[in-house]
Amino acid sequence: MHLADLLSLRTVPAAGVLVSLTDRCPLSCAHCSTSSNRGAPQFGEEPFLAFSGTWTDESHPEVVFLSGGEPLLRPGLVRRLAARGRACGAATAVLSGMYFCRSGGIPPPIERAIRAVDHFSASIDVFHEREVPRTDVFAALHTVRSWGVEVSLHTVGARGHDPYLRDLVDRIRDEFDSEVPVLVASLRSAGRAAEWAPRHDDVLSVGPCEFASWPLIDSDGTIFACCQGSMLRRLRPPHLVLGNAADTAWRTVRDRVLTSPHLRSVRTIGPIGTASAAGLRDSGGICGTCVGLDSAESLPSDRFLTSAERLVPAIPARTLAARWGAGPYADAVEWGRSR
Numbered sequence: 001m002h003l004a005d006l007l008s009l010r011t012v013p014a015a016g017v018l019v020s021l022t023d024r025c026p027l028s029c030a031h032c033s034t035s036s037n038r039g040a041p042q043f044g045e046e047p048f049l050a051f052s053g054t055w056t057d058e059s060h061p062e063v064v065f066l067s068g069g070e071p072l073l074r075p076g077l078v079r080r081l082a083a084r085g086r087a088c089g090a091a092t093a094v095l096s097g098m099y100f101c102r103s104g105g106i107p108p109p110i111e112r113a114i115r116a117v118d119h120f121s122a123s124i125d126v127f128h129e130r131e132v133p134r135t136d137v138f139a140a141l142h143t144v145r146s147w148g149v150e151v152s153l154h155t156v157g158a159r160g161h162d163p164y165l166r167d168l169v170d171r172i173r174d175e176f177d178s179e180v181p182v183l184v185a186s187l188r189s190a191g192r193a194a195e196w197a198p199r200h201d202d203v204l205s206v207g208p209c210e211f212a213s214w215p216l217i218d219s220d221g222t223i224f225a226c227c228q229g230s231m232l233r234r235l236r237p238p239h240l241v242l243g244n245a246a247d248t249a250w251r252t253v254r255d256r257v258l259t260s261p262h263l264r265s266v267r268t269i270g271p272i273g274t275a276s277a278a279g280l281r282d283s284g285g286i287c288g289t290c291v292g293l294d295s296a297e298s299l300p301s302d303r304f305l306t307s308a309e310r311l312v313p314a315i316p317a318r319t320l321a322a323r324w325g326a327g328p329y330a331d332a333v334e335w336g337r338s339r
């Protein structure tokens with residue numbers, strides 16, 4: 001599966017599911033949005049396996065996106081989830097910080113996990129490069145490509161002119177002959193970067209929130225409505241908690257994503273519009289307002305939301321990349337697509 005195909009499903013409600021396999025990570029990148037570290041909690045495999053056991057030929061996510069922490073600290077679990085997905089028609093993607101390639105080569109358990117997935121993404125940016133050399137990441141990606149697995153690179157940078165980003169994207173293009181797509185996003189003021197990175201609330205536009213489309217299975221099995229795991233873990237607003245992977249089937253999660261009036265409204269008129277229609281005040285930024293919608297006594301009617309849903313366009317991959325801050329590099333998500 002190509003990165004652009006994956007991204008083009010990212011705004012389709014319930015087309016995919018994000019799965020955070022662990023909070024642990026052997027790296028300590030200064031910008032880590034999940035504040036992952038070596039000693040962070042890691043829960044049992046059971047909720048993930050139980051949840052994947054509810055995927056069927058008729059009802060399964062189209063994409064299962066595995067992340068963390070560092071998901072490849074659990075290569076056996078990655079392999080089992082990917083096998084389960086493949087058996088019923090779900091594609092699996094995994095995003096790694098590439099800790100394992102610092103010693104050169106790819107250890108056999110990790111090779112087996114990577115060979116099992118349909119898309120392999122590596123993080124690379126100025127912070128990761130302090131932990132894992134660029135040359136090791138490139139060498140590992142050449143190896144993964146030789147196995148026939150689609151790959152991509154995910155990077156972040158400052159908004160506006162960022163010489164590091166310019167150099168990196170040029171180097172990736174030259175190293176892989178424009179065959180490996182790159183997703184460039186703006187640095188987020190979250191996790192370890194919360195105290196020093198500039199806030200860009202407009203990354204989440206004041207309009208519809210595309211992040212309310214795919215649920216997140218958090219590392220302890222809690223199912224949240226969107227990818228803002230750290231905040232939702234802390235606040236647990238009932239309208240954004242969809243269940244627990246240990247005992248909630250995919251079919252139920254999908255129904256909740258598709259039918260929740262809160263989520264339908266956030267996806268169509270956005271959290272600010274929804275709060276305004278409900279007579280609520282802005283309660284601190286876009287996500288803060290969204291969390292506060294739990295107290296909304298009235299939400300737009302089913303009829304209104306059905307009409308509004310017809311007006312929300314599908315977002316092409318490069319448009320989505322541009323919204324996330326790719327700027328002049330938005331086209332890089334398409335590199336290698338016709339290969």
Ligand code: SF4
Nearest residue numbers: 209211212226287290
């Ligand atoms: S909390 Fe609400 S506004 Fe923020 S990303 Fe999640 S769904 Fe979107």
